[in-house]
Amino acid sequence: MINKVKLARLEKSLTQSELAELTNVTRQTIGLIEKGQYNPSLKLCLDIAQVLNKTLDDLFWEVGS
Amino acid sequence: MIKTWIRFLLPSDEYKEQKIVYYMAESFVLLFLSSIVLLALSRFTQLDMTISTFALIGVGSIYITVRYSLSGIEYTNLSSKKEFKKERKTTLVQSLIFGGIFTVLSSIFINLPTNSTDWLSMVAQFLLVSFLMYLLTFLSLVRSYKKNKDLLDDE
Numbered sequence: 001m002i003n004k005v006k007l008a009r010l011e012k013s014l015t016q017s018e019l020a021e022l023t024n025v026t027r028q029t030i031g032l033i034e035k036g037q038y039n040p041s042l043k044l045c046l047d048i049a050q051v052l053n054k055t056l057d058d059l060f061w062e063v064g065s
Numbered sequence: 066m067i068k069t070w071i072r073f074l075l076p077s078d079e080y081k082e083q084k085i086v087y088y089m090a091e092s093f094v095l096l097f098l099s100s101i102v103l104l105a106l107s108r109f110t111q112l113d114m115t116i117s118t119f120a121l122i123g124v125g126s127i128y129i130t131v132r133y134s135l136s137g138i139e140y141t142n143l144s145s146k147k148e149f150k151k152e153r154k155t156t157l158v159q160s161l162i163f164g165g166i167f168t169v170l171s172s173i174f175i176n177l178p179t180n181s182t183d184w185l186s187m188v189a190q191f192l193l194v195s196f197l198m199y200l201l202t203f204l205s206l207v208r209s210y211k212k213n214k215d216l217l218d219d220e
């Protein structure tokens with residue numbers, strides 16, 4: 001799944017470890033999500049969106065799909 | 066949160082949890098097929114009940130352990146060479162401790178060494194168990210390290 005999590009995380013100046021800690025997952029999980037190798041649950045998507053002050057559309061909606 | 070009594074066996078991280086559930090499900094299918102094979106064999110040969118049960122336990126537990134170790138999800142935060150080296154040393158010590166405990170317990174429950182041959186086989190068992198444990202955890206360490214490095218920040 002293509003997403004903009006990495007971009008939003010860098011905008012907030014957060015490291016993968018910090019985002020992982022704030023969303024109660026491992027750094028590996030964040031890395032996998034950013035690389036599009038793991039599709040997170042809706043709950044985790046919401047947690048990430050809340051931490052990054054974004055909406056689900058901002059992070060996970062693919063324009064033109 | 067999904068309500069299941071198996072939750073106490075699962076980690077809190079959802080990716081890791083999902084992977085482990087998959088491995089458990091795969092292990093169940095293997096166990097089911099193995100049971101059918103053993104059942105079919107029991108019609109033609111005289112199978113020892115204890116050995117058959119141990120074989121089934123072995124199939125289930127070894128499969129999950131190997132899959133988990135090789136998937137690289139055990140050491141989720143490991144990404145630097147320094148951390149890798151430190152963890153490798155810890156792994157060696159843990160493997161030796163595990164090998165020691167395993168050998169002592171198996172000697173107590175199976176038979177205590179009485180002659181030099183028994184002592185020799187006890188030492189051989191300790192070395193073998195420690196080596197296998199180290200090999201498995203080392204492989205897990207390497208796989209986790211590689212996986213984490215690939216997922217590292219690019220900045």
